[in-house]
Amino acid sequence: MATPSRQNFPNNQFSYASVKSALQVYSVPLLLLALSIFFQLIVVPRNFPTSHYAVLGIRKYSSVEEVTQAYEKITSKGDSSVEIPPTVDLIEVQYAFELLTNELWKRDYDIYNIDEQFHVIEKVKAQHTGAHISDIDLPLIKATASDPEDHAWSRDVINSQNFSSIFEDDKASLVQIISYGSDRCAQFSANWKKIVNVLDGVANTGTIELGDVQLTAYLAEKKSSGQPFFRNGLPALVSFPPGCKSSSCLHRYNGELSVDAITDWFATSILNLPRILYYSKEAMVHSFLAKSKPHKVKVIFFSTSGERAYPLIRQAAKNYWAYATFAFALWEEKDASFWWNVRRVAPPWFRVGKGRGFLPSPVAGDGDRGGEKSPPFTDDFGVGGRGGGGWGR
Numbered sequence: 001m002a003t004p005s006r007q008n009f010p011n012n013q014f015s016y017a018s019v020k021s022a023l024q025v026y027s028v029p030l031l032l033l034a035l036s037i038f039f040q041l042i043v044v045p046r047n048f049p050t051s052h053y054a055v056l057g058i059r060k061y062s063s064v065e066e067v068t069q070a071y072e073k074i075t076s077k078g079d080s081s082v083e084i085p086p087t088v089d090l091i092e093v094q095y096a097f098e099l100l101t102n103e104l105w106k107r108d109y110d111i112y113n114i115d116e117q118f119h120v121i122e123k124v125k126a127q128h129t130g131a132h133i134s135d136i137d138l139p140l141i142k143a144t145a146s147d148p149e150d151h152a153w154s155r156d157v158i159n160s161q162n163f164s165s166i167f168e169d170d171k172a173s174l175v176q177i178i179s180y181g182s183d184r185c186a187q188f189s190a191n192w193k194k195i196v197n198v199l200d201g202v203a204n205t206g207t208i209e210l211g212d213v214q215l216t217a218y219l220a221e222k223k224s225s226g227q228p229f230f231r232n233g234l235p236a237l238v239s240f241p242p243g244c245k246s247s248s249c250l251h252r253y254n255g256e257l258s259v260d261a262i263t264d265w266f267a268t269s270i271l272n273l274p275r276i277l278y279y280s281k282e283a284m285v286h287s288f289l290a291k292s293k294p295h296k297v298k299v300i301f302f303s304t305s306g307e308r309a310y311p312l313i314r315q316a317a318k319n320y321w322a323y324a325t326f327a328f329a330l331w332e333e334k335d336a337s338f339w340w341n342v343r344r345v346a347p348p349w350f351r352v353g354k355g356r357g358f359l360p361s362p363v364a365g366d367g368d369r370g371g372e373k374s375p376p377f378t379d380d381f382g383v384g385g386r387g388g389g390g391w392g393r
């Protein structure tokens, strides 16, 4: 009460100052807000593809019948009350019709927003500028080459009922999530077959089809709206490390879909296995053979493909780490005599194979060198040690 002026004046000043500083503090967020409004209202709608339902003028999730009716209405020539749209728009109409009248494609689009062949629209538009719709080859969307029954990967299909079978032992698991309607999945199936083979005995594998909505939605990532999605489309690969039995601890693979990249990721990130490095001829002598500890056995794996070591080999290497050091070399026929000479100074050799584990193999004598045209050591994986007779398949 004694000092009212002292109370008011500083307060006023303080509030001026606070407005000013608030504006300063908020200038960046305000600018960002303005930018984001601009982005949402102006930029996004232009860049975002219109829904295929909207292209046909019907509501989302309309039935196949409704899609067909809408398509016929737009394209029918007899109805003079409806003007036929220009070819570029008809391409979009045609694409929407094809996608939404295919049971599998519609399902994948409705639930997971999967639209693999979307790029076809722009491609066809570019190829047929000014052309009439009847000049365009239909259908626009390529069907998958094979039918579900004869897919190699349908053999290891699992569903909600028997999903737990991949957790029966303590091994890690790798699961591919596919759609029978997906061309990318059909193309991947040969790689998957090889991956299943490579991981046999090391991990459990399984295939889940999107038709098992309950299970695939459980394994998918979720948008804030709750919609399940697969970031990189299909096939989606998820892995359960040893001991992990729920979606809370699974790992998602986001790399390229080659056998080498996938098995390397699985061995390194999921199984925590060591890498085995490749050496050139020269480096093998100077860096590997000369530098590894003298009491350790030196093991060189030959590969004709350049692929990185499969999990089984890395597992073996890990088990023998205390006694042996390991290296990979790319096998080329012109280097045969070089390796032959190296080989003579670095016995014994190991042979690795599925189901056999990792067995020391007697070094071959000079006598059986005759006419060697292939890698000196070939086994199930093409990278093991010499099959000196005692370790036959």
Ligand SMILES: *[C@@H]1O[C@H](CO)[C@@H](O)[C@H](O)[C@H]1NC(C)=O
Residues within 6 Å of the ligand: 155, 156, 157, 158, 159, 161, 162, 165
């Ligand atoms: C799971 O069930 C499906 C359908 O009944 C069957 O085709 C598949 O072989 C089963 N998979 C396993 C691993 O038991």
